Amino acid sequence: MSQDTRESPQQHAQRRFGRRLREHILVEFRELFADHDDYEDDEGLGVHALLRDAVKARASDIHIDPFPGHYQIRLRIDGVMIDVIEISPEQGQRLAHQFKVLANIDPLPSVNCDEGRFSYDMNEQSLDLRVTAVPCVSGDKLAIRVLSPPQAVKEVRQLGIHHKGVESIRRWMDANGSMFLVAGPTGSGKTTTLYALLHELKLNDSHVITLEEPVEYEVPGINQIQVNPTHDLTFANGSEAMLRLDPDYVLIGEIRDVPSARAAVNIATSGRALMATLHSRDAVGTITALRNMGLDDYEISSNLGLVAAQRLVRMLCPECKVEDKPDDIETKWLQEQGREVPAKVWRSEGCPACNDLGYKGRLGIFEIWQPTEQDFAMILNHEDEHSLRHALIERGEMLMLDDGLIKVEEGLTTLRELLQTGMSLPGYRPQKS
Numbered sequence: 001m002s003q004d005t006r007e008s009p010q011q012h013a014q015r016r017f018g019r020r021l022r023e024h025i026l027v028e029f030r031e032l033f034a035d036h037d038d039y040e041d042d043e044g045l046g047v048h049a050l051l052r053d054a055v056k057a058r059a060s061d062i063h064i065d066p067f068p069g070h071y072q073i074r075l076r077i078d079g080v081m082i083d084v085i086e087i088s089p090e091q092g093q094r095l096a097h098q099f100k101v102l103a104n105i106d107p108l109p110s111v112n113c114d115e116g117r118f119s120y121d122m123n124e125q126s127l128d129l130r131v132t133a134v135p136c137v138s139g140d141k142l143a144i145r146v147l148s149p150p151q152a153v154k155e156v157r158q159l160g161i162h163h164k165g166v167e168s169i170r171r172w173m174d175a176n177g178s179m180f181l182v183a184g185p186t187g188s189g190k191t192t193t194l195y196a197l198l199h200e201l202k203l204n205d206s207h208v209i210t211l212e213e214p215v216e217y218e219v220p221g222i223n224q225i226q227v228n229p230t231h232d233l234t235f236a237n238g239s240e241a242m243l244r245l246d247p248d249y250v251l252i253g254e255i256r257d258v259p260s261a262r263a264a265v266n267i268a269t270s271g272r273a274l275m276a277t278l279h280s281r282d283a284v285g286t287i288t289a290l291r292n293m294g295l296d297d298y299e300i301s302s303n304l305g306l307v308a309a310q311r312l313v314r315m316l317c318p319e320c321k322v323e324d325k326p327d328d329i330e331t332k333w334l335q336e337q338g339r340e341v342p343a344k345v346w347r348s349e350g351c352p353a354c355n356d357l358g359y360k361g362r363l364g365i366f367e368i369w370q371p372t373e374q375d376f377a378m379i380l381n382h383e384d385e386h387s388l389r390h391a392l393i394e395r396g397e398m399l400m401l402d403d404g405l406i407k408v409e410e411g412l413t414t415l416r417e418l419l420q421t422g423m424s425l426p427g428y429r430p431q432k433s
């Protein structure tokens with residue numbers, strides 16, 4: 001057995017990079033705290049240094065985690081949690097206390113979870129921060145989410161959707177009166193995809209209205225309504241009111257329960273084009289999800305227009321990626337999925353440009369499913385998602401994994417990233433042709 005298969009990716013990184021790993025992250029914060037166990041930060045300099053450093057590292061979340069004997073500072077970068085530095089319990093408690101005061105949370109240790117927000121001005125940019133405090137056995141854990149404004153919204157073709165998929169989306173935009181669902185787990189970039197669509201629709205002469213809970217980003221030129229159950233503005237009566245405004249396209253954030261699923265069907269059956277997100281593993285998984293939310297097969301098959309399933313994977317750092325061969329784990333995984341094993345893949349060494357992480361930025365992996373007559377017949381026949389998935393594979397449709405493999409061969413990402421998204425095909429056994 002080769003050495004590669006015996007060690008985990010973390011062990012591999014440790015062996016390879018040793019203590020150099022991650023020292024490019026939190027430089028300013030490190031200067032204050034590292035090797036100064038007794039540093040008493042009475043002026044709150046640590047808060048400022050941590051926020052500046054975290055934004056520089058493109059972190060979406062900062063975690064201050066209490067453990068027996070130390071506090072651990074961790075950052076989520078490109079969706080992956082990175083342990084960055086340990087500080088003393090006193091320093092950790094003081095830092096947590098300062099963040100709680102800023103966020104208007106009672107700074108005394110509590111038995112309940114608490115949440116607050118604050119704004120922070122940095123380099124002419126205003127950051128919105130949401131702080132969640134959770135009591136743990138060793139002290140208060142703090143999670144700080146950086147609510148950054150959306151990056152310049154991309155056009156649909158810039159999202160990384162393959163040519164045929166973009167064509168299907170354009171066709172859906174031109175034809176009225178069906179549902180376009182964007183499917184994937186939390187944090188898979190669904191909202192970015194929908195907002196890219198909204199921006200394109202805005203360029204047409206069309207009337208677009210959204211009903212969201214909550215409104216995540218404001219899009220100039222589009223009427224956005226926020227669901228507010230305490231004031232009796234629900235999905236049900238909101239969608240009724242919306243139809244009287246005569247929209248061409250309607251976006252309702254997430255279909256998550258019976259009322260939102262019912263609202264979606266009502267809008268689509270009234271001849272409007274409807275966009276929504278949905279939690280599901282892949283494109284055909286949306287059928288199971290919609291059935292579970294009380295829609296019958298007829299309602300699904302007569303209203304479903306298009307489904308885009310997606311995941312985000314990290315992009316290889318262009319500065320330090322090197323050519324390599326797939327290792328044993330990757331080879332076995334691809335064989336189980338019935339896919340050809342590429343002769344050449346890329347891996348990253350880690351360098352200052354990517355904070356020694358080997359990756360920089362993220363990329364979407366897509367599966368665009370435009371149901372055919374055969375698929376609709378199967379839905380009406382109450383066939384399950386496994387049968388539908390099998391039909392797609394038989395037809396040779398490009399699934400998420402296929403799209404991912406193209407991006408691996410182009411050197412944009414790694415097999416390990418694909419493997420970790422869990423986009424494998426349950427129950428699928430390849431048939432030798």
Ligand SMILES: [Zn+2]
Pocket residue numbers: 317318319320321348349350351352353354355356358359
């Ligand atoms: Zn690099």
